[in-house]
Amino acid sequence: METQEHQQTHEQLLSSYLGFSFAIFLGSIPKSSLLYIQSLQTHNESLTKKLLQAEEQLEQLYSRRKEDYKANARVVEIFASHRHTWQQEEKRLLHQIDENVEEIGNLRAKVEDLEIRVDELKREVSDRDELLNFMTNRGEDDDGEFYGEMMESRFGKLRVSEEGANDKSGYDYKYEVQDNGNYGGGNSVLGDYHNVGDLGSIYDGHSLLSSSEFANSGVSKFMAERSNLWQGVQYEPVEPTHDFKHYVTRRESPWKVDGDSSGVSAKLKLLEQELQNLENISENDLSKVPSLMKKQAKRYQALGGKIDDLCRRMQENDPCEPNAGLEFRTQRQTEFLLEALRLQQRASETGQKLAALQTETGMGCGYGNDLVEGRARLTTRLSLNSIRNNFRDIQRNLEIWLARIIGDVEGILARDGASRVNDYYISPRYPFVQHDRF
Known part of the structure; x- marks a missing residue:
């Protein structure tokens, strides 16, 4: 208690002291400072x-x-x-x-x-x-040819004697044909008459002439006199005709010839070399000509490859195979014939393109004054002429090759199917082939 009272007394004294001090301070301040304090x-x-x-x-x-x-x-x-x-x-x-x-x-x-x-x-x-x-x-036009080839395959190729060859106006021709005994010497049915090719021509002439012209011709008389001689002929099957091969010269079947044997491959290789030489010689003078000729060469390469492939397939499926049935053989031969005809059409189109190319290159050979004269010009002309000749040779070889294949297959068809091909129907695969053609 005493301590608290003492502390309160001390605080009161301190407050009084501060109050008196502040009052004294205010009293001592000058009056001018009061205004400053207010501001x-x-x-x-x-x-x-x-x-x-x-x-x-x-x-x-x-x-x-x-x-x-x-x-x-x-x-x-x-x-x-x-x-x-x-x-x-x-x-x-x-x-x-x-x-x-x-x-x-x-x-x-x-x-x-x-x-x-x-x-x-x-x-x-x-x-x-x-x-x-x-x-x-x-x-109608080819009936005589087919008939002649059929008879030639059955009787062999007949050779005309010298006496008959010297006398072309008559029909007293003698032939030397040796077979298996059915058709021999002068006693045979064909002994004193034309060979099979001539008979085919006569038959073909009958197809080409009108009835009146044929009746007035000597051929009509000849056929009338000898028509009875053919009625007793007994046709032999295909196999016995192989006995002729010792006495009759036969050529190799064209479908057994490849591109190298036909000369097409060698011509194409030579043509490729000549085109390269022409390109090296002409440089910029004939920049368009070598490219056109290369395209034509590629066409011939493709065509030759297709023909070669056809020959290879014909060799693998021999159309003359005797073990196969006649109907199957005829169908297979007809397929080969159709493909060969298509290739022949393509060869004809390629030949037309070759003619157009030769015309274009011939027009392009008129060099101007800016081209190199002298030896270079002569060399270019010689190279172009050689290339043109090679193109013509290749075109001719391909056409001959195809024509031989077509003729050979047509001959086989005429020989094997002349008596039964009218009953053979190729449809529906080949409905466009007329079976009454034969």
């Missing part, structure tokens, strides 16, 4: 108000900043979501574009395949129509 108080109040206003503005700025931050965050979130959506849409569109491009490529490939197929079908239809017209037009 300071007024200024202090104004500053206090400004401070309060600044604090209020600062709080407002803080609140606005928070609102702006929230708004910006919302905008960023919205933009991010939109950007993600745009990226997904872009990926989808790119993927769709790739799929469309791939589909377009597939459709174009299908269109090209269909166009190629349409061209092949058109060409096949054209070939069939041409073959139909060809076989229809040649139906």
Whole structure:
């Protein structure tokens, strides 16, 4: 208790002391300073108000900043979501574009395949129509040739004696043919008459002449006199005719000849070398001519390859195989004949392109004054002439090769199927072949 009272007394004395001191201080201040104190108080109040206003503005700025931050965050979130959506849409569109491009490529490939197929079908239809017209037009014209080849295959190739050869006006010809005893010497049915080729020509002449012309000709009389001699002839099968081979000279079947044996391969190799030499000689003078000639050479290479492939397949499936049935042999031979005829048509088209090429290169050989004169010009002309000759030789060799193949197959058909081919139907695979041609 005493301590608390003593402490309170001490505080009262201190307060009194401070009050008296402050009063004495105020009393000692001059009067002019009082005005200054009032101005300071007024200024202090104004500053206090400004401070309060600044604090209020600062709080407002803080609140606005928070609102702006929230708004910006919302905008960023919205933009991010939109950007993600745009990226997904872009990926989808790119993927769709790739799929469309791939589909377009597939459709174009299908269109090209269909166009190629349409061209092949058109060409096949054209070939069939041409073959139909060809076989229809040649139906009567080739009967004599087929008949002659058939008789030649059965009786062998007959040789005319010197006496008969010297007397071409008569029919008293003698032949020397030795066979298996059925058709021999002067006692045979054909002993005193023309050889088989002549008989075929006579038969062919009957097809070409009108009825009145044929009746008035000597051939009609000859055929009338000798028609009865053929009625008793007994035809032998194909196999006994092989006994003729010791006495009758036979040539190798054309379908047993390859490209090297026919001379086409060697000509093509020589042509390739000459084209290379021409390209080296002419340089820029005839820049277009070697390329055109190379294209023509490639056509001949392709055609020769197809003919060679046909011969190879004919060798693998021998059309003269006696063990095979007649109907199967006839069908196989007809297929080979049709393919050979198509190749012959293609060879004819290649020949037309060769003629156009020769015309174009002939027009292009008129060199101007800017070209090299003298030896270079002469060498170029000689090279072009040699290439043209090689082209003609290749064209001729291919045509002869195909003609021999076609003639050989037609002869086989006439020999093996002349009596039964009318009953043979090739349809539906070859419905355009007329079986009444034979």
